[in-house]
Amino acid sequence: MLLTATDVTKTYFGKPALRGFSYELDRGKIIGLLGPNGSGKSTLLKAIAGLIPVDSGKILVDGQKVGVRTKNQVAYLPEIDPFYQSHRVIDVLNFYKSCFKDFDTQRAEALLEELALERNQVIRSFSKGMRVRLKLVLTLSRRAPLLLLDEPLSGIDPLSRDTIIKAIAREFDPANQSIILSTHEVFESEGLFDEVVLLEKGQIKWQGHMESLRESSSLKRLLEEVYL
Amino acid sequence: MISWKLYLHEWRENGFYWLLMIVGTIAVKVLMNFGLFPEELFSFPLILSIFAYGILCTSPLAKERKNNTIYIKKSLPVPGYVHLLVKIGWLMSSYVLYLVFWCALYFRFIVGEGDTVFLFSDTGILEAAFFLLAPFFGIVLMQFSYLIANYVAKFRSAFSFWAFVLTFYLVIRIVPLVAKVFEFLPDFAIAGTSGSYVSSGFILAVLAVSVALLFINGKLWDNEPAI
Numbered sequence: 001m002l003l004t005a006t007d008v009t010k011t012y013f014g015k016p017a018l019r020g021f022s023y024e025l026d027r028g029k030i031i032g033l034l035g036p037n038g039s040g041k042s043t044l045l046k047a048i049a050g051l052i053p054v055d056s057g058k059i060l061v062d063g064q065k066v067g068v069r070t071k072n073q074v075a076y077l078p079e080i081d082p083f084y085q086s087h088r089v090i091d092v093l094n095f096y097k098s099c100f101k102d103f104d105t106q107r108a109e110a111l112l113e114e115l116a117l118e119r120n121q122v123i124r125s126f127s128k129g130m131r132v133r134l135k136l137v138l139t140l141s142r143r144a145p146l147l148l149l150d151e152p153l154s155g156i157d158p159l160s161r162d163t164i165i166k167a168i169a170r171e172f173d174p175a176n177q178s179i180i181l182s183t184h185e186v187f188e189s190e191g192l193f194d195e196v197v198l199l200e201k202g203q204i205k206w207q208g209h210m211e212s213l214r215e216s217s218s219l220k221r222l223l224e225e226v227y228l
Numbered sequence: 229m230i231s232w233k234l235y236l237h238e239w240r241e242n243g244f245y246w247l248l249m250i251v252g253t254i255a256v257k258v259l260m261n262f263g264l265f266p267e268e269l270f271s272f273p274l275i276l277s278i279f280a281y282g283i284l285c286t287s288p289l290a291k292e293r294k295n296n297t298i299y300i301k302k303s304l305p306v307p308g309y310v311h312l313l314v315k316i317g318w319l320m321s322s323y324v325l326y327l328v329f330w331c332a333l334y335f336r337f338i339v340g341e342g343d344t345v346f347l348f349s350d351t352g353i354l355e356a357a358f359f360l361l362a363p364f365f366g367i368v369l370m371q372f373s374y375l376i377a378n379y380v381a382k383f384r385s386a387f388s389f390w391a392f393v394l395t396f397y398l399v400i401r402i403v404p405l406v407a408k409v410f411e412f413l414p415d416f417a418i419a420g421t422s423g424s425y426v427s428s429g430f431i432l433a434v435l436a437v438s439v440a441l442l443f444i445n446g447k448l449w450d451n452e453p454a455i
Contacts, residue, residue, distance in 0.1 A: 012453065012454050013380075013381035013453070013454070014381075046455070049303060050302070050303075051299065051302045051303065051455060052452065052453065052454060052455060053450075053451045053453070068305055068306065068307050068450075069305065071303060071304065071305040072305045076299075076303050078296075078299045080296045080299065081296060082296045082297055082298075082299035082300045083297070083300075084240075084241065084295070084297055085295070086240075095233065095237070098230065098233045099230050099233065099304050099305075099306075100304075100305075
């Protein structure tokens with residue numbers, strides 16, 4: 001299994017974020033992580049990426065307990081903007097290249113061109129959409145087995161969303177990778193998902209194939225209640 | 229070498245403050261040359277730089293959190309103590325560079341005419357240990373008090389202050405006990421005194437406590453409950 005989460009619990013200063021979360025994921029799948037605000041999506045992705053510890057339970061990435069070593073196996077795209085504002089695009093690329101052995105510079109260059117970003121642009125001058133696109137370039141340019149994308153479509157105009165979804169679908173390597181993508185833009189990105197996990201109050205409310213979600217009118221209504 | 233890249237990164241992110249101190253030090257010297265600043269206060273920039281570096285002990289850490297760049301740092305396959313050691317390395321090396329610059333600029337005032345300059349006296353080890361170990365311990369202690377405060381939801385500043393005071397007190401109590409372990413090692417003579425010695429065990433104890441604190445800080449960094 002690429003990812004195994006067993007009975008994972010996480011609280012933030014007494015407030016529960018994840019409650020007994022268990023899940024298994026193998027290679028070759030794109031998982032849609034859905035749920036309303038505060039359902040624990042970002043917390044789950046941060047815990048898998050090794051950014052925060054869990055209170056109880058365990059998370060294994062490729063059979064290894066989450067820690068420094070598993071950070072080589074996980075490429076994480078945070079929801080917020082994590083960049084050093086004075087850096088240029090090329091500086092960030094060089095930094096990632098020197099920090100991650102699996103960083104593919106050629107892939108990054110191709111993605112930069114496709115997503116209309118220039119190497120010498122300074123991040124301070126970037127719009128929100130450009131920042132998201134740069135985050136995506138950095139994450140997709142890594143040949144890590146597990147990609148965690150936290151709200152990559154948030155605050156993006158529909159045209160850019162389409163470009164981003166296409167880029168994710170094209171760069172995905174089903175033989176070696178899996179992607180967990182959390183989003184609120186369910187109906188725009190549903191074509192991307194093999195499976196969907198619906199979180200509510202830190203627990204899995206529903207999980208299954210996208211087809212069953214489309215066919216089940218009650219689940220569709222549930223999603224519409226949450227997102228519309 | 230990720231550590232080296234991170235070190236260069238520290239220069240890029242915080243080098244501005246260092247440059248500001250260099251410019252300030254030159255400005256004071258220029259004012260002094262024009263008689264607009266009293267020569268007796270030649271150590272003023274140095275004292276100011278000590279205060280500035282006191283703030284810089286934790287402000288780069290706080291800045292990472294404030295600007296969300298901590299997400300990048302924490303995603304790297306590097307243990308927490310390495311991140312902290314890189315920050316300590318930058319603080320100490322940049323300060324040594326500043327000191328060299330300050331000494332060069334105010335050389336005439338430091339040594340006086342006809343004086344002989346000894347970079348290290350016959351007790352050079354003691355001086356080197358003091359000048360390297362004291363800041364190292366100070367920075368590690370400040371990092372500890374900053375990081376431990378991230379484990380509470382409220383009153384972080386007050387918690388950080390008391391963590392600093394109590395840990396400092398604990399270290400004062402622990403160091404003599406640890407020093408006894410190294411009692412068999414030779415003592416160092418203190419320059420300018422006849423028959424006064426400092427136990428090398430004391431220096432080693434401070435070093436041991438500082439390194440232990442650095443690793444504790446690394447664990448605190450790795451296991452911060454929320455970012």
